[in-house]
Amino acid sequence: MKALMPGEPFKESPDKTVASNDRPPAVEILSAEKVFANGTRGLAPIDLSIADGEFLTLIGPSGCGKSTLLKLIANLIEPSDGRLLWWRGEFAQVGQEGRRFAFVFQEPTLMPWARVDANVRLPLELANVANAKAASAVVEAIERVGLSKFARHFPRQLSGGMKMRVSIARALVTNPNLLLMDEPFGALDEFTRNKLDADLIRLWWERKLTTVFVTHSIYEAVFLSTRIIVMAASPGRIFRTMTIDAPRPRDEGFRDSAKFAAYCRELSTWLAEASLPSASGATP
Amino acid sequence: MKPLLQSETFVRVAAPLAVGVLLFGLWEVGCRLAAIPVYLFPKPSDIFESLVHNGPSLLRALMVTLRVTLQAFAAAVAIGTLVAFMFVQSRAIEVSLFPYAVLLQVTPVVAIAPLIIILVKNTQLSLTICATLVALFPIISNTTLGLRSVDPGLANYFRMNRAGRLKTLIKLRIPGALPYFFGGLRISSGLALIGAVVAEFVAGTGGRSSGLAYEILDAGFTLDIPRMFAALFLITLTGIGLFGAMVILSKLALSGWHESEMGVER
Numbered sequence: 001m002k003a004l005m006p007g008e009p010f011k012e013s014p015d016k017t018v019a020s021n022d023r024p025p026a027v028e029i030l031s032a033e034k035v036f037a038n039g040t041r042g043l044a045p046i047d048l049s050i051a052d053g054e055f056l057t058l059i060g061p062s063g064c065g066k067s068t069l070l071k072l073i074a075n076l077i078e079p080s081d082g083r084l085l086w087w088r089g090e091f092a093q094v095g096q097e098g099r100r101f102a103f104v105f106q107e108p109t110l111m112p113w114a115r116v117d118a119n120v121r122l123p124l125e126l127a128n129v130a131n132a133k134a135a136s137a138v139v140e141a142i143e144r145v146g147l148s149k150f151a152r153h154f155p156r157q158l159s160g161g162m163k164m165r166v167s168i169a170r171a172l173v174t175n176p177n178l179l180l181m182d183e184p185f186g187a188l189d190e191f192t193r194n195k196l197d198a199d200l201i202r203l204w205w206e207r208k209l210t211t212v213f214v215t216h217s218i219y220e221a222v223f224l225s226t227r228i229i230v231m232a233a234s235p236g237r238i239f240r241t242m243t244i245d246a247p248r249p250r251d252e253g254f255r256d257s258a259k260f261a262a263y264c265r266e267l268s269t270w271l272a273e274a275s276l277p278s279a280s281g282a283t284p
Numbered sequence: 285m286k287p288l289l290q291s292e293t294f295v296r297v298a299a300p301l302a303v304g305v306l307l308f309g310l311w312e313v314g315c316r317l318a319a320i321p322v323y324l325f326p327k328p329s330d331i332f333e334s335l336v337h338n339g340p341s342l343l344r345a346l347m348v349t350l351r352v353t354l355q356a357f358a359a360a361v362a363i364g365t366l367v368a369f370m371f372v373q374s375r376a377i378e379v380s381l382f383p384y385a386v387l388l389q390v391t392p393v394v395a396i397a398p399l400i401i402i403l404v405k406n407t408q409l410s411l412t413i414c415a416t417l418v419a420l421f422p423i424i425s426n427t428t429l430g431l432r433s434v435d436p437g438l439a440n441y442f443r444m445n446r447a448g449r450l451k452t453l454i455k456l457r458i459p460g461a462l463p464y465f466f467g468g469l470r471i472s473s474g475l476a477l478i479g480a481v482v483a484e485f486v487a488g489t490g491g492r493s494s495g496l497a498y499e500i501l502d503a504g505f506t507l508d509i510p511r512m513f514a515a516l517f518l519i520t521l522t523g524i525g526l527f528g529a530m531v532i533l534s535k536l537a538l539s540g541w542h543e544s545e546m547g548v549e550r
Contacts, residue, residue: 076444103444109437112541113459125455126445154541 023052024088026178026210027073031082034068034236041235042068045082048229048238050212055204057213057225059267061275065236066214067182073212074103074180086178101178102171106186108163110155110170117142117151120169127174141173142166144203161192165199172203179204179211186216197223198252205249218271222263223255230267232274239274242267326510331517334510342499342511346518349480349495352408353522356415357476361469363416364423371424372431372457389421393479397486411483411495418479422471430464431457463542466534473526481519 027050034042043065050056050073058066071077072084075091086094086101093099102123110119117138124134142151145165155163164184171179185193201224204211215221221228225244232239244263246254254260308328315327322330335342367385371378397414404410434457442452484497496515503512 074444103441105437105441107437109435109441111438111456111459113462113538114541122455123445126442126447126451156541 025049026052026054026087027212028085028088029069029072029082030084032072032079032084033081034065034072034077035080043072044235044237046238050210052210053208055201055211055213055224055226057215057221057228058231059215059218059221059228059271060231060236060239061233061271063233063236064231064239064274065233066231068236069231070180070182070212070214074101098177100174100176101180102174102176104167104171104179104181104184106183108155108160108167110163110166112155115152115154116147116158116166116169119155119166120173123170123174137173137175141169144172145169145199159192160188161196164188164196168196168200168203172207177210179209181211181213183214183216185220193217193220194252194255200224201248201250218264218267219255222260222267223250228267230270230274240270242270323507323509326513330510331513334508335514335517338511338514342496342514342518345494345496345499345515346522349477349484349497349519350522352411352415352480352484352495353477353526355412356419356480357473357526359412359416360419360423360472360476364420364468364472365427365465367424368427368431371428378428385421385424388417393418393482394486397483401483401487407487411480411487414483414486415476415479418482419472419476422468422475423465426464426468426471427461430461433464434460463534463538466530466537469534470527470530473530474523477519477523477526 027048029046029048029050031045031047032043033045036042046069058069060066068077072079075084075086075094084091087099089099094101111122114122120141121134121138124137129137139148139151142148145168147162147165147169150158150162155166158166167184185196188196197220200211203209204224213221213224222244226248228242228244230239230242231237242263246257246259312328315325326334367381371382393414396417400413401407401410404413438456438460439452442456447455480495481497484495485501488498488501496519499515500512503509503515
């Protein structure tokens with residue numbers, strides 16, 4: 001395992017409040033910034049440490065760089081400056097046992113010609129996992145999202161919410177340690193969304209799955225997260241951080257609590273502030 | 285049980301059938317009433333009689349035409365698919381070769397058939413080449429389009445999972461291209477038949493290996509108009525049969541997932 005770069009101690013941001021555990025952080029973002037080819041500053045230098053087992057949500061006005069930050073974490077794009085560490089190492093060792101990650105997109109992105117089980121099996125096939133091992137993993141993943149009865153259906157025969165479940169099953173089948181989700185339920189109706197949120201938080205709790213989640217919904221963010229990063233635009237940066245201190249596992253009762261309402265109100269105010277033009281240039 | 289008239293399949297079969305029976309009836313009655321001579325315009329019953337009477341020779345001609353058609357169709361599918369794969373592998377290949385594929389498409393087969401028939405000694409082979417040239421283009425263009433029309437989200441997913449070129453081709457590009465490919469097959473099967481008949485007309489071969497086009501030419505020379513119609517009827521039937529086979533094939537391959545073959549939304 002690689003040591004931190006000399007001269008790069010943990011920059012202490014308001015992250016201190018997160019319940020610390022003795023395991024190394026899943027992801028460390030060390031002064032990473034992103035300047036796009038056309039010269040726009042997508043992200044100002046960001047320092048952020050994502051603890052193992054944390055449910056971190058990125059929220060902010062459009063253009064605040066939350067998707068860019070998620071792509072940096074997924075190594076889909078490279079930082080213009082600064083660096084990232086995954087489990088205290090380089091990206092090359094991601095994918096080994098205990099250091100896998102999975103990505104869930106805004107769209108389910110299923111193969112329309114393949115049945116549910118074949119879709120869920122895809123990442124295992126791409127990774128050349130042995131057949132027998134893959135079969136049991138597929139059955140288990142489909143069961144986890146409650147679609148066992150629909151394993152032999154085609155995506156077209158499923159509702160939007162069910163397709164998203166298949167997409168989540170496909171992410172879980174590789175037994176990931178880090179789950180990255182880019183507005184996964186954004187296109188669903190509120191009822192389905194609440195249901196999937198409840199399922200997601202149960203999965204997160206059962207699997208001790210470190211999750212980074214991008215959303216536009218305040219309620220979703222408060223309900224799901226252990227920590228919420230509010231971002232502001234031009235350039236994209238961390239505006240404020242909110243730790244949600246509520247019992248886990250959370251159930252629907254949490255949504256009705258006064259605490260939930262208070263968090264939502266505060267987060268809503270912050271988001272309004274983050275969207276103001278005057279927020280530009282403020283230091284995180 | 286639903287009433288028969290509300291059943292989708294019954295209506296789909298019965299309605300065109302009723303129209304056909306009506307048209308043939310009018311034709312038969314009209315010809316009889318106007319007393320049109322058989323050598324000008326035969327009645328359906330004359331055509332049927334000729335079909336039965338000339339059965340063996342017409343059937344032999346049909347087999348010859350069908351053989352050329354199927355050989356040409358198979359060759360077009362094989363070559364067309366191969367060319368499409370080459371096109372998607374490299375932009376340079378596509379850019380440099382595509383204009384020539386278009387050239388093949390726009391040159392009328394009647395115009396090049398004499399040349400091919402002169403150059404290629406074997407008549408059967410020269411006919412097959414002509415028909416292949418006609419049937420080739422839809423396969424190339426449709427399959428290329430299909431192989432390129434990959435869902436960008438899925439392509440991204442494959443990239444993220446570090447899928448190699450071959451795996452992406454087998455698991456993503458080929459299944460995604462199938463609906464386009466089958467669309468190409470439908471057009472191409474009909475074109476192969478047209479190409480075969482046109483080439484036969486140009487070749488005008490006599491003797492044993494003469495196809496339906498020769499039957500039509502020969503019937504014209506002898507003013508045996510019912511036989512001409514009978515041969516025409518067989519060509520049409522073959523075309524419908526080929527098209528039907530392609531529809532069934534496409535249904536079998538795509539019925540589970542693709543919109544075009546899903547039928548009525550449940």
